[in-house]
Every structure is written in C-alpha cells, then in structure tokens.
Amino acid sequence: MCSFKKWFNLYIIFHVLASTPIFSLSDHSSNQLSTNFLEIAKKPDVFDWMVKIRRKIHENPELRYEEFETSKLIREELDKLGIPYKHPVAVTGVIGFIGTGGSPFVAVRADMDALPIQEMVEWEHKSKVPGKMHGCGHDAHLTMLLGAAKILKQYEKEIQGTVVLVFQPAEEGGAGAKKIIDSGALDNVTAIFGLHVVPELRVGEVASRSGPVLAGSGIFEAKISGKGGHAAIPQHSIDPLLAASNVIISLQHLVSREADPLEPQVVTVSKFQGGAAFNVIPDYVTIGGTFRAFSGETLQHLKQRIEQVIIGQAAVQRCNASVNFFDEEKPLYPPTVNHGELHKLFLDVAGNLIGINNVIIDESPSMGSEDFAFYQEVIPGYYFMLGVKSSPEPNQSLHSPYLKINENGLPYGASLHASLAANYLIKYQHDVAKVAGKYHDKL
Ligand SMILES: [Zn+2]
Ligand SMILES: [Zn+2]
Numbered sequence: 380m381c382s383f384k385k386w387f388n389l390y391i392i393f394h395v396l397a398s399t400p401i402f403s404l405s406d407h408s409s410n411q412l413s414t415n416f417l418e419i420a421k422k423p424d425v426f427d428w429m430v431k432i433r434r435k436i437h438e439n440p441e442l443r444y445e446e447f448e449t450s451k452l453i454r455e456e457l458d459k460l461g462i463p464y465k466h467p468v469a470v471t472g473v474i475g476f477i478g479t480g481g482s483p484f485v486a487v488r489a490d491m492d493a494l495p496i497q498e499m500v501e502w503e504h505k506s507k508v509p510g511k512m513h514g515c516g517h518d519a520h521l522t523m524l525l526g527a528a529k530i531l532k533q534y535e536k537e538i539q540g541t542v543v544l545v546f547q548p549a550e551e552g553g554a555g556a557k558k559i560i561d562s563g564a565l566d567n568v569t570a571i572f573g574l575h576v577v578p579e580l581r582v583g584e585v586a587s588r589s590g591p592v593l594a595g596s597g598i599f600e601a602k603i604s605g606k607g608g609h610a611a612i613p614q615h616s617i618d619p620l621l622a623a624s625n626v627i628i629s630l631q632h633l634v635s636r637e638a639d640p641l642e643p644q645v646v647t648v649s650k651f652q653g654g655a656a657f658n659v660i661p662d663y664v665t666i667g668g669t670f671r672a673f674s675g676e677t678l679q680h681l682k683q684r685i686e687q688v689i690i691g692q693a694a695v696q697r698c699n700a701s702v703n704f705f706d707e708e709k710p711l712y713p714p715t716v717n718h719g720e721l722h723k724l725f726l727d728v729a730g731n732l733i734g735i736n737n738v739i740i741d742e743s744p745s746m747g748s749e750d751f752a753f754y755q756e757v758i759p760g761y762y763f764m765l766g767v768k769s770s771p772e773p774n775q776s777l778h779s780p781y782l783k784i785n786e787n788g789l790p791y792g793a794s795l796h797a798s799l800a801a802n803y804l805i806k807y808q809h810d811v812a813k814v815a816g817k818y819h820d821k822l
Contacts, residue, residue, distance in 0.1 A: 416797045417732050419530050420790030428529070429789045432456065433522040434504040440493030440511040440518070443549035446471040449491050449521070453546050456525050460532050462544070469558035474565075475544035477531045478804075485803045486543040486571040486758070487796045488751065489524035490517045490550035499780040515777050516576035519767065519784050519792070521546065523574075526793025531801065540804040543568055549750075554710050556753035569807065570721060571760045572799045573751045574792055578774045580766030582788045585729055585795070586739035587763035589722035591673045593715035594643070596748035597682055598705060600650070600667035601626070601689045605698045607662040616660040620653055622696035623664040627651070629692045630668075633684050638677075645671040645746050646681065671746045673714045682711070713752040721761035724806060728798045729763075733791060761799075765792050 419425060432452070441449050450471040457464050457475050464475040471491065498505050498512040506512045513519075528544050543565065549555030559565065580586060603623045608616035627648045638644045646668065653664030670681045686702045693700035704711075729738045742764065754760050767788035768774060775781040 416530055416794035416801075417790060419533075420526055420794040420797075425526055425529055425793070426790055429522045429526045429793065430786050432525060433518050433784075433786060433789065436518040436521055437513050438504050438507045440506050440508055440513045441491075442495060442511060443492040443551055443553035443555065444470045446491040446548050450546070450548075453491075453521065453525065457528065457544075460529055462528055462532060464544075465564060468562050468564050469548055469555055471548045472555065472559055472562075473544075473546040474559075475528060475546070476541055477528060477535055477544070478538035478541035480541055482567060482569075483540040483804060483807055484543050484565075484568045485540065485800050485807075486545050486565055486568045486754075487524060487527060487800050488545040488547055488556075488571060488573040488754065489520040490555065490750075491521055491546055491548050492517060492551050492553070492555070494551060494778060496778070496780050500783055512780060512782075514780060514782050515551065516767065516782070516784055517550065519576050519786075519789060520574070523789055523792035523796060526789060527796035527800070530793060530797045534801065538801065538804060539808055542800040542804070545571070552709055554712070554750050554753065556750040557710060560753055560757060565754070565758065568758050570718075570803055571751075571754045571758045572721075572796065572803075573749075573754075573760070573762045574765045574795070575749070575762070576767040576777075576784060576788065576792070577764045578768055578776065578782065578784070580739070580764060581768045581770065582766050582785050583733055583791055584737045584739065584766035585733065585763050585791075586742040587717065587722070587725060587761070588741045588744070589717050589719045591714050591716050591744045592742070592762055593744065593749050593752070594645070594671040594673055594746045595675060595678045595712050595714035595752065596669055596671045597678055597711045598667065598669050598709055599682075599685055599702055600665060600705070601700050601702045602663055602665050603689070603693045603698050603700045604663040605660070605696070608660050610656075610658040610660050613660065617697045618660050619664040619693075619696075619698050620661065622693045622698040622700075623651065623653065623666050625696060626689050626692045626700070627666065629688045630685065633681060633688065637684065642677065643671075643673060643744070643746065644677060644681065645669070646685065671748065673744065675711075675713055678711055678713075712748045712750055713756055715749050715752040715762055716755055717761050718755070718759040721759055721803075724803060725761055725763060725799065728802050729795060732794060732798055763795075765795070 494514040605617035605619035648668040650667035654661045767785045769783040769785040
C-alpha cells in the first residue's frame, strides 16, 4: 500500500484545481460532534430502532450471495431515511450516499452474510431458518451502519463531501469485497473504515493497531490417487492413505523448517477423507486445509510449496496428486493492514467518543482473516474490533452456535462509524478539495 503523501501526489497528477468548499466545522467542534453522535445513538429513536432492525435481520439469516431479503430490508430503510443508493452491486450489495454527492468520498463498510450453522441460543429472536445463523455478528454490523446513516443524515447539510455506505455481501469465504472493488463502485473513495464485533471485549471498548491486524489466507484441496484393492494383499495396491499421511507430515515442515521463525505463518490440514471399509484399500484420498501469512509474497510462496510437497511426496509413494486452490471461487484473501494515518485519526475519534482508556491499542495481530483486506489493497483502510460482551454469561466465540451479541454495543459502533467518516472529511477536506476536479468529482 502506498503512503498517503505519495497517494495525494498521484491524485494531484490526475486532477485539475477546482473551487474549494470549506467545511463548516473546526477541529474543536468536530470533537463536540463526535460526543453528540454517541449520545444521539443511545437515544430511543435510534437505539430502539437499531435493536428492532438487528433482531429482524438475526431472525432471517441468509448465506453468501443469497442476501436478497437482507438487501431489500436495507434498501427499505435507506428509502425511509431518504438516502439514495446504487443496487445491485456485487449481486446483493447496496451502496448508499450521504452528503454533497461530490468529493472527497469516504466509505464505511458492513458485511451482510450469515453462516451455515444451527443457532443454539434459545431466545425470542432466534434464527427462524434451520441451519443458518448470524454467528459472526454481521447482523450487528449492518444495523450499526444503518444507525450511522440515520445519524449522519441529520447532519447532511454540514458534510462537505460524501459518506459512502457499503453494504457488502459474502464476507464468509465469498470475497464479496473483491466483487465490490471490481464493480468500480468505490473508484474515487479515498479512505474506508470497517469494524468487527468481538464477544471478548466489553461494551464501550474497542481495539486495533496500525499495520497488520489479520493474516491473509488461502485454502487448498488435494486428491491423492493410488490403486485400490484388498487390504490383506497390499502388494497388489498402491495405498493412497499412506501417501496422504506422509504428505500431511511433510506439509508440517513448511512452517517448522522453511519459514522464518519471526514471521507468523500457518499451514493446517483440516480435512482427511478416504476409505470406507476395514478390508479395502481405497482408490484415492482427499485432504484439504488452510494456509495463513502476513504478506502476499509469503502466501504465494506457501501456495507454491504446498503444491510441490503434495505432488512430490505423493510420488514417493507411487501416487498421483492434483491440488486445487479454488482461485476463482475463493481467491487468496490478502492480509488486513491498517493505514498509519487512519490509525491516528481512529485514536483521536475513538478517544474523544468513548475515552482513551477504552481504546486498546497495539492489539496483537490475529491469524484470522477478513475480506476487508481487498479494499485495503486499493484504498487506505482501517479496521477495528468493537466490544459486544454479554456479561456476566461466559463468552462464546464468533462462529459459535451459542454466540450472543450485547445490543448495548450497537450505539458505539454506529457512532464510531459516523464520527470516523465525518471527522475524516473534516480532516482531509482541505487537502482533497484543493485537488478535486470535475472529471473525478462523482463516483
Ligand atoms: Zn466470520
Ligand atoms: Zn465476520
């Protein structure tokens, strides 16, 4: 990712000078504005409205690229708020606009999809769809972005620039973010913010860091083929189970023997399928898993070595192997890397809004991954964690069928989204306005 300075220089090259709209709020009043946003988000007309929306979405979870009803609900709420939008973008995605409709453009993103798990929490608003659940909290993400939209709409006349609301499908393995980028819908956006709820942090707490926050990831599946036969006469078969076992052991050496111990990497084989009888050697075995790293080059290197090791090690046992990385359906997720300038803005905004003691900085990076990284490949971006702990009950992790979201966290996410967008426009209005030209003034 290029630096802000370099990026602005590029911007200057492509844009002619235009009239400079002056944002009406000073730095001092921007701090006031942030505080008001949390107060506004906690008021019943916003809070109760958000809770209602979140429960409705929670009851009707939809999997990646099938978020048709969710998309409709979002559009209905935007219609009621008088917010214009583009639809469809990336199948079910919706992109809303608040402000002047001109530059600068700052985006705030929420993901829309649920997971194929059966909810085990017994409550009034339990998922009504068997085998599907908002087990990653994306129902809360959508709600908070709508909450931010409702708040910002009230301040629209003061926004000298445009807040772009990105309701994105298919975060869970579908790379919906990549589809949004490929659609060109965010071409002139100069910064993007996103968050994830976490049940480990309490309500009112946030955590993030500058630089890498989440790993990049890829998946693989290999078919190792031998020759099936009677288990009692092994000399007439070529045993793919033994070959696959050796392949799995050899794959473990990629991280333990080839990787720099100071550079975090993971190769996990999480799937091993083959054989169906006590006395039959099967024809083939399928194995699969994931690999993670914090740089694109390392991911590419791991991908190459995984293929070599599987094919080479299978050949040692006289087996053939083919490896599928699902490049089309599930492309490599890049690492999620936070922009340094936006980190400073985040500390400022979150500090003013919720108190600096509630902002956990330099949180350790995680080997989890997130398709928000696709935005950050082309737009300076910032991603942070928001507390939704439902104490005093024991925490359940994301993707657990027992996950519970504390809805008291909703106003924090909504107001942080709104404040980050508004304060970004205040801070960068001057720089971007100076170089904004008629050719790139609209999205
Ligand atoms: Zn998830
Ligand atoms: Zn998620």
